[in-house]
Amino acid sequence: MGKGRPDKEEPQMRRLLQLATLSLVALLFFAPAAWSQGQEVTVRMEDNFFDQANITVEPGTTVTWVQSGNNPHTTTSYDGLWDSGMIEGGSGGTFSYTFEEPGRYDYFCIPHESMGMIGSVTVSDATATASPTATATAAASPTATALADTGGPPVSSLLIALVATLALAVYGVIALTLLRRHSTS
Numbered sequence: 001m002g003k004g005r006p007d008k009e010e011p012q013m014r015r016l017l018q019l020a021t022l023s024l025v026a027l028l029f030f031a032p033a034a035w036s037q038g039q040e041v042t043v044r045m046e047d048n049f050f051d052q053a054n055i056t057v058e059p060g061t062t063v064t065w066v067q068s069g070n071n072p073h074t075t076t077s078y079d080g081l082w083d084s085g086m087i088e089g090g091s092g093g094t095f096s097y098t099f100e101e102p103g104r105y106d107y108f109c110i111p112h113e114s115m116g117m118i119g120s121v122t123v124s125d126a127t128a129t130a131s132p133t134a135t136a137t138a139a140a141s142p143t144a145t146a147l148a149d150t151g152g153p154p155v156s157s158l159l160i161a162l163v164a165t166l167a168l169a170v171y172g173v174i175a176l177t178l179l180r181r182h183s184t185s
């Protein structure tokens, strides 16, 4: 390695590398907090029940009901907050609603309410940040564990992933340039 060779551009490269490293560390640090901002949970509409009839989520969570049965189903709020209308069986159709305010929200399926196709979404009173409250809600309700592995990442998380990928790419290019510089000297 060509150490000690005076080169005016190399310190700049090193500074860039440091900046890229810093931004990566910052991303790792802040990503989990951003991730918890807009969680997504999926509830399947089976014949004739909701697969997760009672869930507990954090404020800002979007619940998406997915038609997974052969019968037509609805997700209909008892309080008139939302109504998917009839979603055809076998269509894979979805309906989403974002829960902001803490509280309990009961809902039902119009054609199958009498068969017990009802459910509830409990929005926890979580004002604190990310991970500590996640464990707290998990302890409070056994159904909350289902939160961890359902739903895709929200848009903000995708953005973070994109930025992270870009930062990694920049990092790689700089590292390669530095390496090449060393090997040719």
Ligand SMILES: [Cu+2]
Pocket (backbone or CB within 6 Å): 048, 049, 071, 072, 073, 074, 109, 110, 111, 112, 117
């Ligand atoms: Cu139904």
